[in-house]
Amino acid sequence: MTDKFAIDRNRNPFQFGSKIQEWEPGTNELPRATRAVIFDNDGTCDLTNADDTTVTAFPIVALACLPIIPKKITAMSGPAKCYLVI
Numbered sequence: 001m002t003d004k005f006a007i008d009r010n011r012n013p014f015q016f017g018s019k020i021q022e023w024e025p026g027t028n029e030l031p032r033a034t035r036a037v038i039f040d041n042d043g044t045c046d047l048t049n050a051d052d053t054t055v056t057a058f059p060i061v062a063l064a065c066l067p068i069i070p071k072k073i074t075a076m077s078g079p080a081k082c083y084l085v086i
Contacts, residue, residue, distance in 0.1 A: 017085040025073045025082055036065040036085035043078015047071075065072070 016035040023030070023037075025045070030037070039045070044057040047070035060066065060079065073082055 019086045021084045021086055023073065023084045025076050025083045027072065027074065029072055030069065030084060031086060033086045034069050034084045037069065037073065037077065037078035038063055038065055038083050038085070040081045040083070041079040045073055045075060045079075045082075046075040047073050047079075 017033075039060050040061060041062045043060055045060050045066075046054065046057055047066075048054050049068075050071050054073070054074070055063045057077075058066075060076075061081070065085075076082060
């Protein structure tokens with residue numbers, strides 16, 4: 001008998017990963033396995049792109065994924081928490 005709670009994660013187009021992890025903005029690079037970055041509130045963030053260019057005060061919306069996976073999230077203003085989907 002099949003498990004009624006089983007989820008076929010490989011075929012779910014709305015699921016980015018299988019783990020949420022809190023992330024403290026700073027100088028550390030995001031883990032390579034990161035699939036999405038979300039924040040708990042509206043505001044802005046400072047980030048570093050893959051080519052080491054920086055963007056300051058990038059607007060963010062609560063629980064909306066960033067359009068890219070940056071190399072680093074160096075600061076945030078407004079949100080209290082940053083989460084990574086891995």
